[in-house]
Amino acid sequence: MPQRQPQHSVGQESIFQAALTCFYRHGYDGTSVRDIAKASGTTPAAMYHYYASKQDLLMDIIGRFMEQSIEVTRVAIDEAKDEPPAQLFAAARSHVLWNASDVVSSFVVNSEIRSLEPDNRHHNIAQRDKLQRMFDAVVARGVEEGVFMTPWPREASRAVVTMCTAVATWYKSGGELSPEEIADRYGAMALSLVGSTLGVASS
């Protein structure tokens, strides 16, 4: 999994993190530039040094997370054995780990699509489609090769992505299962969902 490293300068990163926390707690429309400045211990002018607007900051948060989600999935599929069951297991597993590792970003990314302005929204839809299509391609190939029995590859693929994303809505660190254990089970459940001939406990 790619390192979750700041790609910003220290100053920009503190504004980015403050905005993320504010959007998580109060939503985009419930957060002012003044709130972000206060939470980051700076001034509105500091935010405008790095971002043209609050919208620009939201788009950095959402776009970056989506870009990394795509990259995480690409790496998982590339590094798995070149067979649909291994690839789907790896993709689902990594998608769970990725979302569970940053439930704050996952929530903001999935709840503030409404707040994106038209161009940003189009870009976001394209990113979401790209992520979904990586799962779709694996499931479609499994069906084609006769190892996934689902009659509904597209719906099954979407259900896999949404159930894995949703782990971020209930995951609490320090719970009964480690993120890795949860991810392993979701990988196996994804196989079960697509009717993998390897069966539910195969991985």
Place this chain on the structure above:
Amino acid sequence: MPQRQPQHSVGQESIFQAALTCFYRHGYDGTSVRDIAKASGTTPAAMYHYYASKQDLLMDIIGRFMEQSIEVTRVAIDEAKDEPPAQLFAAARSHVLWNASDVVSSFVVNSEIRSLEPDNRHHNIAQRDKLQRMFDAVVARGVEEGVFMTPWPREASRAVVTMCTAVATWYKSGGELSPEEIADRYGAMALSLVGSTLGVASS
């Protein structure tokens, strides 16, 4: 499925619906009592006639939706054949239909848990647990009777509920599939996910 009927007077219902729309578009913290009054064509005093506070209004929205979600699931399970596969199919199916039939409420209910004050949040957790436990009981019974092969009944049951709830995040009316077709597929996918011996296309 229970009728989605207003349980309020006309005056209260218009405030309820205006608040729902505002929370959907701008979030709870991004919506003022004045915004709700404006959107409902009334005054803040009108809201305070029916609700002690904006929090009270949010709790009416969330609590009512959750109560009805529980009722929808109870009815689906009760009316299904008294066997775990039929019950799980019916419960998943009805949960999809319920959420797809009101994507606005579903979004607010699932994104504004953060905005509930402690007592309301405890009540909400209890309602969510109650809903989840209805699915859990069906899955546990299926495992006990040897018709569901999942080694992880609790995780599978949670995955079923979250993937069905998430239909509201992507469902668009007028799409390729009707809500009933989507619900049927999710019912069957739920069976597949728990490793039902009836197989993926059984229902």
